[in-house]
Amino acid sequence: MAPSTTLIDPIPSPPSKRQKIFSVTGVNIEADILSISDEKGFEDTATISSHPLRIKPSGNAYTSESNLRDTSTGLFAVFPDELIIDILGYLDAESLSQLGFTSRGLYAFSRHEELWKALFIESPKSKLPFTWRGIWRRTHLSLPFSKEVLIPTPDLFSDTLHRPFHMSQIPLKPYASKIPSQNAILCLPDMTAEDFNQKYSTAPFILTSPVKDWAGYKEWSIASLVDRYRDVRFRAESVDWRLGDYYDYMRDQTDESPLYLFDRAFVEKTGGELGRGFTVPECFGKDYFEVLGDERPDRRWMILGPERSGSTFHKDPNATSAWNAVIEGEKYWIMFPPGSPPPGVYESEDHSEVTSPLSIAEWLVGFHREARRTKGCREGICKAGEILYVPSGWWHLVVNLSPSLALTQNFIPPTQLSAAIEFLRDQPGSVSGFNTKRVRDPYGLFIKRMEEQYPVELQAALEKLEKKKKTKWGTLTDTKGQGFSFGFGCEDSDEE
Ligand SMILES: O=C(O)CCC(=O)C(=O)O
Numbered sequence: 001m002a003p004s005t006t007l008i009d010p011i012p013s014p015p016s017k018r019q020k021i022f023s024v025t026g027v028n029i030e031a032d033i034l035s036i037s038d039e040k041g042f043e044d045t046a047t048i049s050s051h052p053l054r055i056k057p058s059g060n061a062y063t064s065e066s067n068l069r070d071t072s073t074g075l076f077a078v079f080p081d082e083l084i085i086d087i088l089g090y091l092d093a094e095s096l097s098q099l100g101f102t103s104r105g106l107y108a109f110s111r112h113e114e115l116w117k118a119l120f121i122e123s124p125k126s127k128l129p130f131t132w133r134g135i136w137r138r139t140h141l142s143l144p145f146s147k148e149v150l151i152p153t154p155d156l157f158s159d160t161l162h163r164p165f166h167m168s169q170i171p172l173k174p175y176a177s178k179i180p181s182q183n184a185i186l187c188l189p190d191m192t193a194e195d196f197n198q199k200y201s202t203a204p205f206i207l208t209s210p211v212k213d214w215a216g217y218k219e220w221s222i223a224s225l226v227d228r229y230r231d232v233r234f235r236a237e238s239v240d241w242r243l244g245d246y247y248d249y250m251r252d253q254t255d256e257s258p259l260y261l262f263d264r265a266f267v268e269k270t271g272g273e274l275g276r277g278f279t280v281p282e283c284f285g286k287d288y289f290e291v292l293g294d295e296r297p298d299r300r301w302m303i304l305g306p307e308r309s310g311s312t313f314h315k316d317p318n319a320t321s322a323w324n325a326v327i328e329g330e331k332y333w334i335m336f337p338p339g340s341p342p343p344g345v346y347e348s349e350d351h352s353e354v355t356s357p358l359s360i361a362e363w364l365v366g367f368h369r370e371a372r373r374t375k376g377c378r379e380g381i382c383k384a385g386e387i388l389y390v391p392s393g394w395w396h397l398v399v400n401l402s403p404s405l406a407l408t409q410n411f412i413p414p415t416q417l418s419a420a421i422e423f424l425r426d427q428p429g430s431v432s433g434f435n436t437k438r439v440r441d442p443y444g445l446f447i448k449r450m451e452e453q454y455p456v457e458l459q460a461a462l463e464k465l466e467k468k469k470k471t472k473w474g475t476l477t478d479t480k481g482q483g484f485s486f487g488f489g490c491e492d493s494d495e496e
């Protein structure tokens with residue numbers, strides 16, 4: 001592939017020192033000790049490890065006499081790097097390994113971890129108990145670290161091969177520090193339902209007390225959960241892994257976007273034990289989606305992931321709001337109000353699709369600075385024992401600053417009823433989570449149930465929508481009637 005315009009390793013500042021790092025995965029690698037700083041001068045001395053095979057970004061090819069990707073990949077050399085990876089994606093493990101023996105260039109391509117991740121996840125091995133071995137390739141081949149032979153290819157320049165590992169090494173904590181005071185999400189100890197409905201339900205906030213009072217909160221931790229449910233399978237993206245296997249993975253991996261455990265059946269899987277432990281905070285008590293009974297979409301999830309895992313930008317489904325309670329760890333949230341997609345995120349005209357092909361690290365590296373300066377941006381860190389409220393229609397990206405365990409629930413609070421009705425009525429193609437065999441018309445069903453159980457509230461919400469349609473303001477803005485108010489920082493947010 002033609003070298004890109006990057007002439008040097010795209011790391012913010014030059015390396016000051018090098019040192020040997022002995023990683024948990026057993027790969028001894030040299031690392032650059034770097035000082036990362038932003039335009040406001042935050043400093044974080046961080047370690048960015050070189051690629052395990054010492055592969056470098058494409059731009060460095062300009063300063064080198066040759067590039068293994070051109071001289072040592074045979075006929076593959078005519079293809080762009082991404083296409084080579086796509087083609088290798090059709091090979092089975094045996095063929096991929098054999099191809100790697102043919103040349104140093106193809107050896108480097110054949111070690112690309114994304115290929116091995118796909119091979120393992122799609123293989124029956126991933127459905128059986130397995131031993132996680134620090135990287136996908138070793139895990140798939142059941143290869144102990146001691147049998148691993150690494151041949152460095154420092155004369156191979158490829159953004160495609162270099163980028164994922166590099167992204168996995170970029171320190172993310174600096175992005176969560178020095179939150180500008182005007183962006184800081186409002187923090188309050190607790191809230192009454194009345195205050196929530198009258199003053200606070202249209203902007204994010206963090207409650208700092210309620211989770212600490214949950215029965216069992218003190219006994220819960222990632223480790224105790226794993227101890228008790230080690231052999232129970234939980235959903236992590238497209239796989240159902242035993243919790244013990246996921247825990248081993250979580251503690252020793254270098255993925256750009258670590259597999260994130262997101263399980264909707266955690267109450268059933270733990271014999272009701274986890275369900276009994278939490279109480280919905282009083283202010284979130286009213287939930288109009290309850291009228292759907294068994295026909296409502298999934299509403300609660302247990303979320304577990306390592307440092308750097310998280311959720312890329314999205315809005316919650318069906319214009320629902322959500323609360324997210326952290327049991328262990330810390331989460332950095334960056335949010336934007338309805339109608340204001342974050343920089344770098346593009347929505348289709350009918351709002352049915354969101355395009356953000358970027359990983360969390362890529363988005364932070366490329367867009368965080370601009371996002372912070374964008375009107376409406378809200379940021380905060382939700383710590384263990386705290387709960388964050390996500391209002392309907394708000395965009396959010398979440399990154400775990402340390403290994404985190406959280407519970408989350410989606411709901412329709414009174415002030416967001418009209419937003420949910422509008423969504424179900426006007427965006428049927430984007431409605432999700434319903435069992436389509438049982439529910440053919442989610443909007444019709446919701447209206448029918450509301451008429452039966454809350455006719456007055458339904459009428460008021462429909463009138464609100466009618467009024468919105470008639471007013472010029474309503475047609476000019478698509479904010480679902482939600483403004484956003486400026487918050488006050490938590491005591492310990494880093495004000496400038
Ligand atoms: O904890 C997280 O990663 C955020 C989860 C989230 O945004 C969601 O469940 O919709």
Ligand SMILES: [Fe+2]
Binds near residue numbers: 314315390396
């Ligand atoms: Fe969400």
